[in-house]
Amino acid sequence: MPESRTSESRMSGSGGPQGSGPLLEVSGVTKTFGHGRRRLTALDGVDIQLGRGETLGLVGESGCGKSTLARVLLGLERPDAGTVRFDGTDPFALRGKELLAWRRRVQMVFQDPFASLNARMSAADLIGEPWRTHRDVVPDAKAREKRVRELLALVGLRDSDAHRYPNEFSGGQRQRIGIARALALDPDLIVCDEPVSALDLSVQAQVLNVLSELRERLGVAYVFISHDLSVVRYIADRVTVMYLGKVIEHGATEDVFERPQHPYTSALMSAAPVLDASRVSGDREIQLKGEIPSPFDIPSGCRFRTRCPRAEERCATQAPPAAVRDAPGAAPHTALCHFPLAAA
Amino acid sequence: MTTTAAPSPAAADIPDNTPALDVEGLCVDLSTPSGQVRAVDGVSFSVRRGRTLALLGESGCGKSMTALSVVGLLDPAAEVTGGAVRVRGSDTLRMSPAERRKLAGPVLSIVFQDALTALNPVQPVGRQIGEPFRIHRGLSRRQAHEKAIELMTRVGIPEPRQRARSYPHQFSGGMRQRLLIAMAVALDPDVLIADEPTTALDVTVQAQIMRLLRDLQDEREMALVLITHDLAVVAQRADDVVVMYAGTVVENGPVREVFAAPRHPYTRGLLDSVPEHAVRGRPLPAVPGSPPELSAVPAGCVFQDRCPLVRERCVQERPTLRASGDGRSAACHFSEELARA
Numbered sequence: 001m002p003e004s005r006t007s008e009s010r011m012s013g014s015g016g017p018q019g020s021g022p023l024l025e026v027s028g029v030t031k032t033f034g035h036g037r038r039r040l041t042a043l044d045g046v047d048i049q050l051g052r053g054e055t056l057g058l059v060g061e062s063g064c065g066k067s068t069l070a071r072v073l074l075g076l077e078r079p080d081a082g083t084v085r086f087d088g089t090d091p092f093a094l095r096g097k098e099l100l101a102w103r104r105r106v107q108m109v110f111q112d113p114f115a116s117l118n119a120r121m122s123a124a125d126l127i128g129e130p131w132r133t134h135r136d137v138v139p140d141a142k143a144r145e146k147r148v149r150e151l152l153a154l155v156g157l158r159d160s161d162a163h164r165y166p167n168e169f170s171g172g173q174r175q176r177i178g179i180a181r182a183l184a185l186d187p188d189l190i191v192c193d194e195p196v197s198a199l200d201l202s203v204q205a206q207v208l209n210v211l212s213e214l215r216e217r218l219g220v221a222y223v224f225i226s227h228d229l230s231v232v233r234y235i236a237d238r239v240t241v242m243y244l245g246k247v248i249e250h251g252a253t254e255d256v257f258e259r260p261q262h263p264y265t266s267a268l269m270s271a272a273p274v275l276d277a278s279r280v281s282g283d284r285e286i287q288l289k290g291e292i293p294s295p296f297d298i299p300s301g302c303r304f305r306t307r308c309p310r311a312e313e314r315c316a317t318q319a320p321p322a323a324v325r326d327a328p329g330a331a332p333h334t335a336l337c338h339f340p341l342a343a344a
Numbered sequence: 345m346t347t348t349a350a351p352s353p354a355a356a357d358i359p360d361n362t363p364a365l366d367v368e369g370l371c372v373d374l375s376t377p378s379g380q381v382r383a384v385d386g387v388s389f390s391v392r393r394g395r396t397l398a399l400l401g402e403s404g405c406g407k408s409m410t411a412l413s414v415v416g417l418l419d420p421a422a423e424v425t426g427g428a429v430r431v432r433g434s435d436t437l438r439m440s441p442a443e444r445r446k447l448a449g450p451v452l453s454i455v456f457q458d459a460l461t462a463l464n465p466v467q468p469v470g471r472q473i474g475e476p477f478r479i480h481r482g483l484s485r486r487q488a489h490e491k492a493i494e495l496m497t498r499v500g501i502p503e504p505r506q507r508a509r510s511y512p513h514q515f516s517g518g519m520r521q522r523l524l525i526a527m528a529v530a531l532d533p534d535v536l537i538a539d540e541p542t543t544a545l546d547v548t549v550q551a552q553i554m555r556l557l558r559d560l561q562d563e564r565e566m567a568l569v570l571i572t573h574d575l576a577v578v579a580q581r582a583d584d585v586v587v588m589y590a591g592t593v594v595e596n597g598p599v600r601e602v603f604a605a606p607r608h609p610y611t612r613g614l615l616d617s618v619p620e621h622a623v624r625g626r627p628l629p630a631v632p633g634s635p636p637e638l639s640a641v642p643a644g645c646v647f648q649d650r651c652p653l654v655r656e657r658c659v660q661e662r663p664t665l666r667a668s669g670d671g672r673s674a675a676c677h678f679s680e681e682l683a684r685a
Contacts, residue, residue, distance in 0.1 A: 061546035061547065061548060061549075062546055170634040171403075171634070172634055173634070200402035200403055200573065200634075200635070201402065201573065201575070201614055201617050201618065202402060202613055202614060202617050202630065202631035202634075202635075202650075203402075203630075203631075203634055204617065205616075205617040205619070205628040205629070205630035205631070206630040206631075206632070208619065208628055208630075209627045209628055209630055212625075212627070213627075227546065227547065228619075229547075230618065230619045230620040231619050233619065233620075233624075234619035234622045234624055234628070235619075235624075253624075267548060268547060268548060271547045271548045271550065271551035272547045272576070273550075273551075273554075273574065273576035273577050273579070273580045273581075274576050274579070274580070274620060275575050275576045275579045275603070275615070275618050275620050275621070276579075276620065276621075287551060287552065287555065288548045288551075288552075291516050291518050291519075291548075291549055292546075
């Protein structure tokens with residue numbers, strides 16, 4: 001296997017001045033859409049942190065704001081309030097060349113490998129397309145060809161696949177092309193928005209393996225958005241659970257899965273069907289009432305109270321404080337709840 | 345709640361252990377620009393009232409095509425070329441379209457995955473839900489409307505009387521799925537087919553819909569055919585499972601036993617691919633490759649290209665679905681070997 005240029009450059013890069021501090025620090029980010037009195041609150045004071053080479057799992061149901069957050073991280077949406085610091089710099093303050101240089105460092109893998117690849121471009125064109133904007137990354141044509149082959153090998157495709165078109169590939173292979181394209185600019189962070197949910201189970205495992213292997217070899221960090229809890233549990237180091245635009249629980253993956261503090265997290269986990277019948281007990285399932293309220297009209301106090309089995313009067317009047325539980329040897333485990341669940 | 349006050353005479357003289365739905369050797373061919381391909385190849389299964397059978401498989405394995413053939417809603421490009429679909433003792437494939445239409449609702453009924461496209465966007469939902477009563481029972485518009493409201497109440501639509509006048513786009517995804525279920529169970533069918541009924545929904549809503557389906561099934565003693573790609577849903581919800589691959593049945597039997605000790609390497613591979621069992625940091629045991637194109641299904645065993653146990657014999661001879669006497673069957677030359685491993 002040819003030693004890839006990426007891994008070399010990253011090895012030398014990580015020791016440099018950029019090596020200290022978290023890779024990504026988002027604090028108090030709020031984003032609303034619409035105008036006048038009818039405003040939709042997509043993100044409401046969201047804080048997240050991500051270290052180099054780390055994987056953050058972002059979990060929540062549709063409408064919780066996880067895709068808006070992804071767009072903010074990519075610099076596609078400007079937050080109304082709050083700050084985003086990528087390696088210490090605010091991407092929204094950058095202009096021109098600096099902005100272009102920053103964009104190289106954050107890339108995206110999309111959910112639908114059928115819609116996200118141009119059917120009229122070959123795999124090589126698709127993977128090399130970012131270089132047409134970022135001209136100095138791989139300047140000459142020969143090197144580009146070589147680099148395309150390296151990238152194909154990295155994601156487990158063959159050299160001969162370079163000149164095939166998307167319709168000649170299966171869903172899993174297309175997603176590999178999408179991953180290779182995201183890697184073409186040698187990013188520090190890849191935002192993966194439901195990268196395996198459009199794939200069949202037997203193929204999903206292959207793509208998850210590619211993603212974990214790349215993390216090992218290249219040290220790339222992921223923000224991994226998924227509704228599938230078992231996938232997040234497998235791939236993420238830390239988990240952030242969102243509900244109606246707010247982070248309601250955050251902590252180390254095992255900690256959150258084994259000892260959820262927020263009733264929503266706990267309900268989400270009990271609602272997800274599991275394969276292993278021995279892990280299900282009849283009383284384990286907490287059935288939530290109703291559906292997510294409209295983001296145009298967020299409930300007062302705790303926004304989860306309308307569906308919460310533990311809700312009391314206080315929840316309607318007071319916004320819950322962050323309950324912090326220190327997990328031994330890990331990041332603190334926080335939940336926004338007046339009545340957090342006790343550690344079992 | 346009105347249940348079937350008078351069961352139809354046809355149902356009365358069928359003994360209890362007769363399956364509500366019996367599919368035998370179903371074959372479906374598909375016309376494509378590059379010629380005829382076989383999409384469903386000799387699929388058989390049966391399900392009794394009150395029981396749940398899961399058709400499990402990945403996209404393109406023929407599970408939805410099987411369901412559509414059973415209810416007679418196949419795309420004109422597809423054609424049933426063999427087999428039998430028996431309900432209440434007669435083969436629906438030999439019936440005239442008019443006869444089949446009489447079965448749609450009172451005997452066989454289906455819930456689709458995508459509720460928004462399955463509902464008529466320009467009709468109030470109350471009228472759509474009441475439609476089966478007008479067509480099959482000859483009720484008046486007003487009576488049908490009352491029936492629709494009753495059903496909407498049953499499936500958990502809040503304020504059904506007001507909501508009956510709303511249009512499908514005014515409902516959330518979960519509520520639309522409830523509406524579709526209400527329509528499907530309106531005439532108390534013997535068999536309810538649910539084609540990926542919760543795939544498009546969030547997990548908490550998915551749990552509500554699965555619960556509703558189970559309650560309705562218990563209450564009306566329907567046979568449920570659950571079509572899904574989700575192994576966890578099968579494990580939690582179904583009594584029996586039929587695992588499909590490339591248009592064929594590769595394994596079937598009671599879910600608990602099949603999942604505990606699969607006898608086909610594909611079933612084994614699927615179970616291993618579930619990340620639930622995985623250890624973080626260790627690669628998932630993935631099945632290499634992807635399912636074959638329907639136009640290029642290999643001549644021998646359909647799974648040979650991806651199988652860890654593949655031998656010479658698998659390339660030459662297609663394994664038949666062999667019953668092993670304990671209610672299970674598998675289509676693998678070496679299933680005993682797999683069972684021992």
